[in-house]
Amino acid sequence: MKKILIASLVALGALSVTGCAVTSGQSTVGQYVDDATIGTRVKARFAEDAQVSAMRIQVETLNGTVQLAGFATSQAEKDRAGQLxxxxxxxxEVRNNIIVKPAEK
Structure with missing residues (x-):
């Protein structure tokens, strides 16, 4: 199941790169591609890690700076996402804006 998720994330990243228009803050198409690649690699590492949920954490990359957002069920998950x-x-640089919100029982 993890391999399917990883392959899906990589394919999604490749699709986002095709037809790439440079967005605000990125100086070149190459920078856009680099940022898309970084974001895809971060999400793939999340998908491979047993402690981090790739589904609850969003990744945005601009000029090599990764911003993490979303929810973690523990401080350990948030910290691990930043490490990965x-x-x-x-x-x-990593800006870890993940909010810790324990799972409801």
Whole structure:
């Protein structure tokens, strides 16, 4: 199941790169592609990790800065997501805006 999710995330990342128009804040098409690649790699690492939910955490990348948003069920999950994002090649900075919200029982 994880392999299917990872393949889906990679395919989604590839689709977002095709027909890429440079967005606000990105100086070149190459930078846009680099940012899309970084975002896809971060999401793939989340999908591979047992502690982090790739479905609850959103990843946005601009000029090598990764912004994480969404919800984690614990501080440990939030911290792990930040660690995984920092470990991705070409990431310059991580802004971890994930909100810790324990799962409702």
């Amino acid at each position: 994002a920092r470990a991705v090649p070409d990431v310059k």
